[in-house]
Amino acid sequence: IQLTQSPSLLSASVGDRVTLSCKGSQNINNYLAWYQQKLGEAPKLLIYNTNSLQTGIPSRFSGSGSGTDYTLTISSLQPEDVATYFCYQYNNGLTFGSGTKLEIK
């Protein structure tokens, strides 16, 4: 399964509601996770099984979707959210999306 993320680069203001998209080439059956990777750091698991928040992750992060289309939402963008975000499917093989780089405007 190939994953296409959009946009590849997103610039938003602090406090904005931000939506990142991940589209699969086939049905993912909700076996989708989101990772955040800050510069020079290891990827951090944010969301798994489409909408389950990993322990310790702020509640401003949420996930949704079904079938082939999935979304990561940040309800109120914070400066510390600057990072690249990857989606990851584990329904059929294991593949990562191409990433969305999130910047502060």
Added chain:
Amino acid sequence: EVQLQESGPGLVKPSQSLSLTCSVTGYSITSNYWGWIRKFPGNKMEWMGYISYSGSTSYNPSLKSRISITRDTSKNQFFLQLNSVTTEDTATYYCARGSILRIMDAWGQGASVTVSS
């Protein structure tokens, strides 16, 4: 708290083998799944393979002829060997812990490997 740390040479010559070690503390590698993932320049991430709690392995089909993942349970370490490397194998290599669903929930800091003569 589980911690993972990659180690190994940062420079490998073309046609040689790339070997990395992942040292795990705070959790036994005889539980869960333990994988290798790499990130290429330009951000593309690729799952390479994993070794399970029982020692069984699964590899990315695109690498199957070149990759081997093994472990030493007495040292709580697992290993990556990638043979016949080319410059296209230049990447940051991460080791990670996976759940039964293969969700990688803990990662090492990554090891940068350059393939160059």
